[in-house]
Amino acid sequence: MLNYETDYRPNYEMMLASAWGACGVGCAGTMIFYSGFPFVTTAIMTSVFFAASGYQAFFAQARRARMDKLEKAEQNFYSMDALREQMRDGALFLGRGFEWTIEHAQKVSDLYRDPRRLAEIKKNRKGGTFLHGVGMADEDVVFVNDDESKGHVHIVGTTGSGKTRCFDLLVTQCILRGEPVIFIDPKGDHELKNNMEMAYRRLGRGRDFVFFHPAFVEESAAINPLATYQRSSEIASRLASIIPTSSSGDAFQSFSHNALNAIFYAVEAAGQRPTIFDAQRVLAEGFGPLCVRALLGWSYSMGPEIHRKMTQAMGGKTSQEDKAFEGARFYQEISRVNPSLSLAEMNNLCSLLLHDKTHFQKMVSSLVPAVGKLCSGPLAALFSPDPQADRMPKSGKVISLKHVIDTAGGCYIGLDTLSDVDVGRAMGQMILSDLASQAGGLYNFPKDGRKRFINIFIDEAGEIANEPMIQLLNKGRGASIRMFVATQTLADYEVRTDSKAKAMQIISNMNNVIMLRTVEPETQERLAKRLPEVPIQYVMKTTASSMGDNSITGAFAKNHGERLMSEDKPIFAPQSLGDLSDLEYFAILSKSNYIKGRFPILEAPEEDYHAPRAEHYSEPVRSFRYDYEAIEETKKALSPEVIAAERPREKPPVLDVELEGYLVPPPIERRRWLPIFSWVNVFPTFRKGDRVEPVEDRFVKAHGWPDDEERDFGWDRSSDVRDQLAGESADFNLHNS
DSSP states (O other): OTTOOOTTSOOHHHHHHHHHHHHHHHHHHIIIIISOOOHHHHHHHHHHHHHHHHHHHHHHHHHHHHHHHTTOOOOOEEOHHHHHHHOOTTEEEEEEEEEOOHHHHHHHHHHHTOHHHHHHHHTTSSOOTHHHHTTGGGOEEEEEEHHHHTTOEEEEOOTTSSHHHHHHHHHHHHHHTTOOEEEEESSOOHHHHHHHHHHHHHTTOGGGEEEEOTTOTTTOOEEOTTSOOSSHHHHHHHHHTTSOOOTTOHHHHHHHHHHHHHHHHHHHHTTOOOOHHHHHHHHHHOSHHHHHHHHHHHHHHHOHHHHHHHHHHHHTOOSHHHHHHHHHHHHHHHHHHOGGGOOHHHHHHHHHHTSOHHHHHHHTTTHHHHHHTTSSTTHHHHTSOBTTTTBOOTTOOEEOHHHHHHTTOEEEEEOOTTTOHHHHHHHHHHHHHHHHHHHHHHHHSOOTTOOOOEEEEESSGGGTOOHHHHHHHHHGGGGTEEEEEEESOTHHHHHHHTOHHHHHHHHHTOOEEEEOOOOOHHHHHHHHTTSOEEEEEEEEEEEEEEEOSOTTTTOEEEEEEEEEEEEEEESSOTTHHHHOOTTEEEEEETTTEEEEEEOOEEOOOOSSOOOOOGGGSOHHHHHOOOOOHHHHHHTTTSOHHHHHHHSOOOOOOOOOOOOSSOOOOOOHHHHTTSOGGGGGGTSTTSSGGGOOOOHHHHHHHHHOOOOHHHHHTTOOHHHHHHHHHHHHHHHHHHHHO
16 A cells, blocks of 8 residues: 555645635735726636645545544434334344445544544544544434344444443334344333333334333233243253253262153143243142142053053052052062053152162252242242142233244343342243254254244343354244344343353354443454455654764764554454444444444334334235134133223324314424515415315304203303314324325
């Protein structure tokens, strides 16, 4: 780059423009006042000076505009209607930005080498606005295509950098596209939850949104993370995922996993829907009552004769424990005589029942507290709902993630880790295990014509990172699962998983990265390693001096030199990630695109709204039929009042009013540019056709004067006129919008 020139040198063009202009003025004054030249002659002869001054002023102004943009910080606000207009098929809108090139990297590197100018820009305390200012002239709308985002999106940013606004923007677009949305938030963000709910209500789908939060017992829906499964062994694996592990605890974990297998097989054999509370009750009270129901269920399935013998074997005992022991012995005897009646799951259940109780309690010592904390207090009804056991939430709502996915609904899950870290993490890991099971079902048995993404958003993912989350990232793409995972630092994954290898698995399985402001140096360096290195030029100045051979004469030599150097550096400087302003980001997309952008702020939908017309819905929403029958089946046990409260309210009609007689004048700031004689055409009531008949007269013409009976009842003409006026004003505003 032999013609290297920094943008941050002094504005020599402005100096030249001033010098040429001063020379032109001086020459013109001398020629007119001292030499007596005519004005025309003077103008022609000095035009060269002013032309040169204007030429240099043009480049000086362009340079000054570029410098001003370095300190400019803009924020864009979008309503839901404006966002809908900005969306396009097959892509998600990411705000405004530009493609980051080596030219922008060179400008930022030059600025970092100019501490004085850098300090002037940063003194406004708006962050590194120069990072976006170097390319603001090329700014345009930014999209991430579905072909890119299906490889999952990693969002990295410190507190207050804009992760919530990013989630708000992406979640709303997924809702408008008619795709399932499941948001897992360890801390619980009320604003984001409210925005999700209002987005569904604005689409007339308020009943398709549910939320779970253990702190809001009155309003929260209940989730059973064990409700859907293909094999009973899956349920045991989900619950075993929350057991604390250590290098010396593998035997304890294996025994606990085996015990959970037996428990949930017994629950299934007894004809019940498994919940976490069932496991807790067995671990606390023993296998007796559950084994009795399981053995009776097994014998019933084997025929009436075996069922009669099993009943007789248990009939002589009174306690549940004794009945279970006698039933287990009968099962072992009859299966020894007839091996075809033997089942591996029943053998495991009977062996645990007959196992030494002291040794059993020792082996499941790590399982008992892990399960117990998920059933304590209100979580018994919120996380283990069971209508048969009269264990239902106060809101009366029971949901499953499978139903949310099948109906393309939305579910916000707040884990309240700020109040109870251990319980919040355990719930999050159970939900991720349930989602991994759902992904396995969709992968094994794909539904014909499934084109919708299943969008899973996870904030503060380091809090709940586990093996099922890695499986979702690794294999969820085949089940149309698209994940958006956010964290503050990359070290959060390593701390939670206690393994650097697993942390790298999580990071490397996300093809797209959105980097907001992050101040942790190690995170900055690790993110920069994904970037290509490009040659960055700089000028190296050298100065040297030396004495001559004859020191008596005092001769000496001095030289000064400048060399143009080049050094390979990442296209995004790592320290730039710490200088990003709020809502600004660098993005690495899977198609090798490098984007510098800024997120808009999505305005919260208002409570009073008019539902959009059908043509404004996205194609998936219009073509998809929602299955509400399954919801009604889950509400049979509820009271009629609760069912009536859950029914969606009628959508307000979309008004299409054509008002006659109104002439809307242009804004006042535009009127001053109109000729004086044209003002009469822009102000209403100047022409006969522009005049609007008073509302009172129009009301009387339409309804007539009140009769004697209306007067007797105190008819107030002024109140009706005011109501009429308010209605027309609302219709007029809706028509103009």
